[in-house]
Amino acid sequence: MADNQIKTRGTMFVFSGPSGGGKSSVIKRVLQEVKDIKISISVTTRDKREGEVEGEDYYFVSDKKFKQMIKDDAFYEYVDSDFGSNYGTPKEPINKMLAAGQDVILDLDYPGVQQLRSLAGDRVKAIFLMPPSLKILRERLVNRGTDSAEVIERRMSMAEKRINESVFYDYVVVNDILDNAVEEVKAIVIASRVEQKNLVGLDKMIKRVMKDK
């Protein structure tokens, strides 16, 4: 029946949500459980940390190279982080994946979503992962044990800003029970693949269906 498969064009699924909201856990599960979907690797100017792998965790580049990439229009989006290093989403690897009919996951904040939409709006579905409450978010940040009290406070105040931006997203998924959130995100991806506008060669498929009388 391979002949009856409709080819779909890839979609960029952008995830946003406050730190500690469980975004990484959801993304990890979706990457494991859904086929033909990969994560976008960002470009960064920050130093490689121990254990990080070039081209797996990030593409590590110099400030000069980063500036050149901006000039060359090589980014779908780039943002300055809170901590001074630069991060960007390179167009080329994503375009290759999309052209091969693969979906791509991105993890961006709202300014990145806006840039991405302005460049490739019809290929983007933006998903906001909503924490059940600020209280639970704070508990998760504290239990994670990776941030100082000061950083936690900064993350909490960023979280309020992010949560107010949720109204600008295509989808809002509440991450209360991880399994439910994962199921909803998987549904978004699967539904996207049978969207008529994402079916390349529907006309050819119609011809095949008609031909086999």
Added chain:
Amino acid sequence: MADNQIKTRGTMFVFSGPSGGGKSSVIKRVLQEVKDIKISISVTTRDKREGEVEGEDYYFVSDKKFKQMIKDDAFYEYVDSDFGSNYGTPKEPINKMLAAGQDVILDLDYPGVQQLRSLAGDRVKAIFLMPPSLKILRERLVNRGTDSAEVIERRMSMAEKRINESVFYDYVVVNDILDNAVEEVKAIVIASRVEQKNLVGLDKMIKRVMKDK
């Protein structure tokens, strides 16, 4: 956690596809396996057949009553069938279900989809169930054993017309393997429920999330 549930507004999922394409089987499974979704009951002027139940299979009405309902703007859509009787989709029961946050399934051909879209386009998702091939479609019609050879020929020629209309649908689901088709339709429904535009009271939800610090 009930307090954290976002209320969604209902969506009308309209299914089209040629006779014998397995539409009824898919719809039956979705009604069994997804909660908060019901099928729309049509109004008809044809006689009640043995075993049919008023308000379950159809609302049976007189020609006069049907004409009055058209005048009263009481239909989302109505079409003349091939066989002379009239059928229509009454607005009132659907509006009640949608207002209660329930999704509604409709089984209509493309003219019905067009009427529905013109009246309530933003509440409608139209799904075309594509048979794997005309050959398989014919086999299914023959095996079903309910239609004369003449009726089968008519259905086959209608099928070609319908399949060409698939490009006008929001989603195209190939009904090759029933389980896959059902899974894709369920994904469409679940994804629709976390679409930001279908979340009523997202603003209230944001306030709740913020309040519980």
